[in-house]
Amino acid sequence: MNAEGRFEDVEAYLIAQQAKGLLRFITCGSVDDGKSTLIGRLLHESKALFDDQLAALEGDSRKFGTQGDELDFALLLDGLGAEREQGITIDVAYRFFVTEKRKFIVADTPGHEQYTRNMITGASTADLAVILVDARKGLLTQTRRHSYLVSLVGIRRIVLAVNKLDLVDWSQEVFESIERDYRAFAAQLGIEDVVAIPLSALRGDNLSSPSARTPWYRGPSLLQHLETVDVGGDDASGPLRLPVQWVNRPDLDFRGYSGRILGGRVRPGDAVRVLPSGRTSTVARIVTFDGDLAEARSGQSVTLTLTDDIDISRGDVICAAGDPAGLADQFEATLVWMADAPMLPGRPYLVKLGATTLGASFGQPKYVVDVNSLEHLAAKTLELNGIGVANLTLDRAVAFDPYASNRDMGSFIVIDRYTNQTVGAGLLHFALRRSQNIHWQAVEVDKQARIRQNGHSPCVLWLTGLSGSGKSTIANIVERQLHALGARTYLLDGDNVRHGLSKDLGFTDADRVENIRRIGEVARLMVDAGLIVITAFISPFRSERQLARGMVEDGEFIEIFVDTPLAVVEQRDPKGLYKKARRGELKNFTGIDSPYEVPAAPELHLRTMEQSPEESASAIVDLLVRRGVIRRSH
Incomplete structure (x- = not known):
């Protein structure tokens, strides 16, 4: 380094940069609290902007800005067209900058509740969180939500940036009131390391150096604190x-x-x-x-x-070798739901943990969290932006560490099997004891022995279709024909099951999923017993029908779509259910106010307007004969 403080060669400069520590931090808070403006100003004052970036910012400020001739630093972060038009942050924006003391990677995250999923993405790798609060508004729901989320992902160092203090005449009383309220809330989350800083991101007060407008504040500027805070942890x-x-x-x-x-x-x-x-x-x-x-x-x-x-x-x-990770297939986990469609207990999802993708399902939430009061509330599902604790079951054992011990080994994302979209994120607490203690008991009389005795192969005939489509009628005829052939069968009918096995369930989407899960488990046991199981259920969701298929071996599940148009089943309406649904007296009725997902590739497609119930039943038996499940001479 020469007398002017400049490095004389590039190699010396690079060595000096590599020696600096790295701080990853996130800015979050409610919408329009000034997060993007704060980071943009930090980039400017740390001289992290090139001349062409400054020129572009000047042009963008004239086009999109709201501060007259002043630079609108938020535009450095809000790169999406929708963000600039609406003046909000939607996506997570990452920026890198360097000062004389430290390197920084900062994530500017959205404040709108509907983009909470983007916010938690940015928090997952951060060491520190800068939570902004508009001095005029105080603590808001999103302030509490984001604070809860950053505590959830293990961030324990918080900067409470009380912004826009210039709009409340630099009031010490306002600042201290917000600080008191926030510290009380943070204490409930177990967060003790909170540094409160009064500032104006727009004007740059207390951003990189102390401001004369807050003589009553004796603490560091934001940048001074970020340069010196000990992030710890090795x-x-x-x-x-x-x-x-x-x-x-x-x-x-x-x-x-x-x-x-x-x-x-x-x-x-x-x-x-x-x-x-x-x-x-x-x-x-x-x-x-x-x-x-x-x-x-x-x-x-x-x-x-x-x-x-x-x-x-x-x-x-x-x-x-002496300290391996745990190995389990069932866990208690905290789940943050990120999709418009709710999380449905029992529905099959994909979970990606590290480099492994597994089949998964969740139990009914043990509780969901009210981010304002931190109360634990009862719930059957998790809605968009909901946070709750539930049991997670994977289709095979996976290596893991609790999230509290290792973020990367204890975190996962949830993926929808059909859309391939990320719908949730979660943190593993611990393996459930039963995942190590419960083992499959070997039996001497096995499935093959039962097949030999029965004289035919087992399978599941899964009849699906709208209420009134004729499923039960066809299923009864199929069982009668199979019985005449000497086959061992059992018929599981939707209404009959509701009187016993599923009498505690209603007709919400979550209850329908659980109903089909139970039926699938019963059908699996009956297939193991060597029976031909005939089921007649609406089973409106493809994912649950896929779940039932996955419970038995390949070739043992035969999906049969009993295809009857909605207009026809409404005209039949033998139980008067469609009339009640149309009058609003029967909620969550399939085909009216709850969807039916048509099978994509059923093994058999029955068009009941073109064939009688007897013909449909015979088509099913013929299929079993062609597949070698039964013989006509049986």
């Missing part, structure tokens, strides 16, 4: 965790396991355990593009080779 101090993202086989002589280390450190010679197989080995090399390493730490992406040739696949986790 992920390298924990046990090794490396989820395998790619099995690296460039040739027959090399087999490596590539991924990012999510905890701990590793050296050649370290003993490791691979989950879920439990096999052990020793690290031979730590391979990178720039050469082998003597040690790798949390956050680094590396390729490990092992001394033993063992079977490892994408999604497996390489752990410290």
Whole structure:
């Protein structure tokens, strides 16, 4: 560095930059509290903007800005057209900037409640949260919601930025009142590290240096605090965790396991355990593009080779042999729901945990959280932006750590099976004890023995269609014909099941899902008994029919769409249900105010307007004969 404080060569500059620590922080709060303006001003005052960016900002300020001839710093962050037109933040905007003391990655997150899902995305990797409050409004619901969410994802350092203090005449009383209210709320969340700063993001007061307009404030400016705050925490101090993202086989002589280390450190010679197989080995090399390493730490992406040739696949986790991750398929978890359609207990979803994607379902929430009072409230589902605790069941065991121990190993996202959209995010608390204690009991008389005795194969005939379509009539005829052929059968009818197995359920979407889950489990047991199970249920949702299909083996589930137009079933209306539904006396009635999702590819499509119930039943029996389930001579 020369006498003017400038680096004389690029290499020295890069070395100096690499030596600086990194702080990831998030700005959040209610809409129009000034988050984007604050970050834009920080970028400007830390000299993180190039000349062309400043020129573009001047042009955008004249076009979109609301401050006359002043620069509208929010436009640096609000890059979407809709954001500029509405003057709000919708997406998460990430920005990188550097000061003499530290490097920063800041996430500007949306304040609108409908974009809460975007906010939690930004919070998931942050070390600190800057929560803005409009001095004129005080604490709002979104302030509390965002505070709860940042505490939920493990952020324990908060900056309470009381913004727009210039609009309340720099009132010390207003500032201190908001600070008192917030500290009381933060204490309920277990957050004690709160630094309150009065500021005006628009004018730059207390942003990078103390302001003369707040002589009563003796604390640091925002930037001073961000440059010096101790974020603590060393992920390298924990046990090794490396989820395998790619099995690296460039040739027959090399087999490596590539991924990012999510905890701990590793050296050649370290003993490791691979989950879920439990096999052990020793690290031979730590391979990178720039050469082998003597040690790798949390956050680094590396390729490990092992001394033993063992079977490892994408999604497996390489752990410290003496301190491996847990392994389970059932958990208690906190879930943040991000979709317009509610979370339905029992409905099949996909869960992505690390590099592994698994089939999953949730139980009924144990409780949901009121973000204003922090009360735990009863609920059957989780609605958009709802936060609750529920049991999570996966279709196979997965390596994990509780979120409180390791963010990356204990967090997951929820994906809709049909749209492939992310609909939720969650945090694992602990494995349910029953996931380790309950094992399948082997029996001597098994399914194959029952099939031999019955003389035919088992299966599920799943008749689905609108109420009044003729499902029960056709199902009865099918059972009569099969009985005449000597087949062992059982008929599960929707109305009959509602008198016993599902008499505690109503007709909401959540109850319908649970009803079909129960029927699927019963049908699975009956198939194991070697029976031909005939079911007649509306079963309006594809996902639940898919869930029932997945409970039995391939080829044992036959979906039969009993296709009768809505106008026809309404005209039939043998129970008067459609009339009641049209009058509003019967809520959540399929076809009227609750949807029916037509099967995409049923094994058999019965068009009841073109064939009689007897002909439809015969078509089903014929299908069983063609598939070899039964024989006519049985």
